[in-house]
Amino acid sequence: MSADAKAETITINVDGVDREVPKGANLIDAIEQLGEEIPHYCYHPKLSVVGNCRMCLVELGMPMRDRATGEPVLDDDGVQKIGWMPKPGIACSTTVAPGMHIKTKSQVVKDCRNGVMEFLLLNHPLDCPICDQAGECRLQEFATDYGRGYSRYTEAKNVKPKRTRIGPRIMLDDERCILCSRCIRFSKEIANDDVLGFIDRGSYSTLTTYPGKQLENNYSLNTVDICPVGALTSTDFRFKMRVWFLKAVPSICTESSVGANTEVWSREGKIYRITPRRNDAVNDTWMTDSGRALYKQVEADNRLRAYQVDGKASSFDAAIAAAIAQMKQGKTAVVASARASLEEQFLLSQMVEATAAVRVDMVSHYGDGDHLLLSEDRTPNLRGALLTGLINDLPDARLDGLGKAIDAGEVDTLFVVHEDLAAAGLTDAQIAKVKVIYAGIEENSSSANAKVSFPLLTVFEKEGSFVNQNFRVQKFHNAIPAPRGVVYDLHLLETLRAHMVGESPTRPTVPAVWELMAQKITCLHGLDFRGLGDLGVGVDAGRFASLPFVESKNLKHDPEKRSKLGVEAGATA
Amino acid sequence: MAILNDENLAKVDKLVPKYPEKRSATLPLLHLIQEEHGYISNEAVEWVAERLDLSPINVYEVVTFYPMFKQKPGGKYAVKVCRTLSCALGGAYKTCKAFEEALGCGLDQTSEDKLASLEFVECHANCGRAPVVMVDEQMFEGVDENGARKLVEKMREGTL
Numbered sequence: 001m002s003a004d005a006k007a008e009t010i011t012i013n014v015d016g017v018d019r020e021v022p023k024g025a026n027l028i029d030a031i032e033q034l035g036e037e038i039p040h041y042c043y044h045p046k047l048s049v050v051g052n053c054r055m056c057l058v059e060l061g062m063p064m065r066d067r068a069t070g071e072p073v074l075d076d077d078g079v080q081k082i083g084w085m086p087k088p089g090i091a092c093s094t095t096v097a098p099g100m101h102i103k104t105k106s107q108v109v110k111d112c113r114n115g116v117m118e119f120l121l122l123n124h125p126l127d128c129p130i131c132d133q134a135g136e137c138r139l140q141e142f143a144t145d146y147g148r149g150y151s152r153y154t155e156a157k158n159v160k161p162k163r164t165r166i167g168p169r170i171m172l173d174d175e176r177c178i179l180c181s182r183c184i185r186f187s188k189e190i191a192n193d194d195v196l197g198f199i200d201r202g203s204y205s206t207l208t209t210y211p212g213k214q215l216e217n218n219y220s221l222n223t224v225d226i227c228p229v230g231a232l233t234s235t236d237f238r239f240k241m242r243v244w245f246l247k248a249v250p251s252i253c254t255e256s257s258v259g260a261n262t263e264v265w266s267r268e269g270k271i272y273r274i275t276p277r278r279n280d281a282v283n284d285t286w287m288t289d290s291g292r293a294l295y296k297q298v299e300a301d302n303r304l305r306a307y308q309v310d311g312k313a314s315s316f317d318a319a320i321a322a323a324i325a326q327m328k329q330g331k332t333a334v335v336a337s338a339r340a341s342l343e344e345q346f347l348l349s350q351m352v353e354a355t356a357a358v359r360v361d362m363v364s365h366y367g368d369g370d371h372l373l374l375s376e377d378r379t380p381n382l383r384g385a386l387l388t389g390l391i392n393d394l395p396d397a398r399l400d401g402l403g404k405a406i407d408a409g410e411v412d413t414l415f416v417v418h419e420d421l422a423a424a425g426l427t428d429a430q431i432a433k434v435k436v437i438y439a440g441i442e443e444n445s446s447s448a449n450a451k452v453s454f455p456l457l458t459v460f461e462k463e464g465s466f467v468n469q470n471f472r473v474q475k476f477h478n479a480i481p482a483p484r485g486v487v488y489d490l491h492l493l494e495t496l497r498a499h500m501v502g503e504s505p506t507r508p509t510v511p512a513v514w515e516l517m518a519q520k521i522t523c524l525h526g527l528d529f530r531g532l533g534d535l536g537v538g539v540d541a542g543r544f545a546s547l548p549f550v551e552s553k554n555l556k557h558d559p560e561k562r563s564k565l566g567v568e569a570g571a572t573a
Numbered sequence: 574m575a576i577l578n579d580e581n582l583a584k585v586d587k588l589v590p591k592y593p594e595k596r597s598a599t600l601p602l603l604h605l606i607q608e609e610h611g612y613i614s615n616e617a618v619e620w621v622a623e624r625l626d627l628s629p630i631n632v633y634e635v636v637t638f639y640p641m642f643k644q645k646p647g648g649k650y651a652v653k654v655c656r657t658l659s660c661a662l663g664g665a666y667k668t669c670k671a672f673e674e675a676l677g678c679g680l681d682q683t684s685e686d687k688l689a690s691l692e693f694v695e696c697h698a699n700c701g702r703a704p705v706v707m708v709d710e711q712m713f714e715g716v717d718e719n720g721a722r723k724l725v726e727k728m729r730e731g732t733l
Binding site for chain 1: 615628629631633634638
């Protein structure tokens with residue numbers, strides 16, 4: 001990961017060619033970094049090594065040395081001899097060592113893989129045509145690559161439970177299970193919920209939960225991701241769509257400030273599932289179950305789908321005109337959102353300037369964290385609001401300050417992004433005192449009382465970036481088209497700003513907004529949208545590092561370390 | 574139901590510290606429970622797990638692996654007929670059939686009157702005197718079909 005680790009490499013010989021690999025790496029990982037693959041089932045880079053599938057057998061050897069003198073043993077040509085181990089060894093429990101020789105393509109290795117595949121397929125049902133895993137199944141892939149192509153097996157196959165519901169979101173097909181135990185290790189080591197195990201060990205080994213218990217923790221669906229076959233399937237995705245029809249787009253989970261990296265799988269504008277995307281600095285290879293369900297907001301019943309003026313559907317232009325007319329009368333206050341992207345927050349801050357808004361408020365959304373991948377801050381982009389200067393301090397859960405200002409008659413118009421005013425503590429009387437202009441994804445008390453409502457887009461319908469709990473800027477891409485007739489959030493904000501100052505509006509793109517941001521925001525100097533990459537870039541928190549953020553220690557976040565780093569960085573700057 | 578009586582509980586307290594890893598005491602504890610109750614209930618599995626700082630599933634895996642651990646109560650007597658080579662050649666299959674008829678139950682089942690449970694098991698290590706049958710901890714050698722019927726009669730009379 002870091003520059004130090006990359007610098008320290010050692011040389012190993014793979015199939016007769018010397019290659020540089022990171023020191024101390026697992027052999028399977030090392031080979032993967034070289035762009036090749038040692039087939040494996042049970043090994044997972046983020047779980048303990050058990051070595052029970054035997055698929056990663058390779059031939060291993062070390063340069064020979066004389067045992068008595070320690071001198072290298074040379075052959076007739078004066079080259080050091082390689083002491084090959086008499087039998088193949090498993091790569092997953094091998095750590096690379098200087099001078100190590102491995103053969104991954106020899107006849108012995110091919111025979112091993114062929115043999116292991118034959119054993120694994122002995123009792124495996126020929127389910128592929130109805131199996132959800134088909135198309136992304138390691139067993140299918142390796143059977144093609146290393147299997148013999150026909151079966152020598154004439155006996156009856158084992159019969160095991162075919163559809164056991166082992167949790168509220170998980171269905172288990174024991175016949176398909178190849179007993180790799182990844183799910184068991186995940187539950188025990190990562191989710192700390194040791195409920196899975198193999199019972200009746202032997203020919204009838206069966207994966208199951210303890211009687212009366214379920215695999216129901218908020219990380220259970222990760223077992224579906226890491227299952228190399230179709231044994232564990234998600235009840236939400238099961239039988240819905242063949243995976244080869246789906247398009248995967250890199251995205252960011254909006255559930256909390258962790259900002260888990262995700263892939264959004266869609267076909268013809270409809271999302272079918274969300275899976276985690278590996279990012280060792282953010283979420284490793286995991287994400288929460290609750291985060292996977294967030295795509296349902298796209299088709300939610302309470303989705304705001306049309307521009308409205310005084311509760312009646314209108315055109316975009318008419319809604320803009322009504323909003324501008326309203327904001328030009330009297331004093332405007334803005335309620336910003338930590339659910340908006342960095343670019344939207346930046347354009348909103350420009351709109352705040354253009355409207356000479358009397359105040360900008362924000363609402364916090366805090367909950368309980370699970371110290372893993374669900375942080376206390378349930379918004380994806382609170383830090384973005386700080387960086388763009390929308391707010392200078394952490395927000396409160398209630399808009400009490402704004403309420404007082406309304407009571408004092410200091411506010412005539414309220415421009416609200418995403419937030420629900422009643423839920424944030426404004427009374428009906430206070431809301432009735434002002435004209436509300438609401439922009440959001442869903443209908444709520446703000447939209448119900450709004451003079452003008454603008455529908456906004458979900459994270460899946462636009463692109464942009466969020467700043468996560470570690471001040472890491474991460475970008476998400478457009479997975480599905482926006483609802484018919486709804487413009488991009490950036491376009492809406494820019495149009496409002498331009499009309500307020502009498503300019504003609506442009507249609508800002510995310511990279512164009514980034515050019516502006518990189519100039520105006522110190523910690524984004526030198527960055528551009530494309531340069532972020534799909535793994536994101538950590539930025540200097542600067543003066544915000546010492547703010548009392550609510551996140552406690554979780555998988556990749558340590559508030560103590562973070563604030564120390566930030567204070568030091570702030571001191572040097 | 575208490576999981577173990579006081580005497581056995583004292584044994585448990587002595588057993589557990591003997592192992593560097595608590596988990597290693599799983600088997601001895603399960604044996605104690607099976608000796609006392611004749612089977613291992615789910616409550617017992619949970620009790621062992623709690624005692625050894627494990628999850629119940631870890632203990633359950635062990636219980637389901639060994640055929641000698643019973644998960645349901647059996648009959649008053651446990652009849653184990655040897656099925657391995659010497660006994661098989663010596664007529665163990667016939668002996669077993671005779672037990673089935675006399676008890677009125679199938680293999681791995683308990684007779685309706687709860688008198689005995691019948692099993693066809695691997696070697697009792699007494700191959701010279703096949704077929705060998707064990708009833709609880711008692712060994713019976715050269716048990717043919719007649720011998721089997723007689724054993725069942727004795728069990729019924731309570732004179733075994």
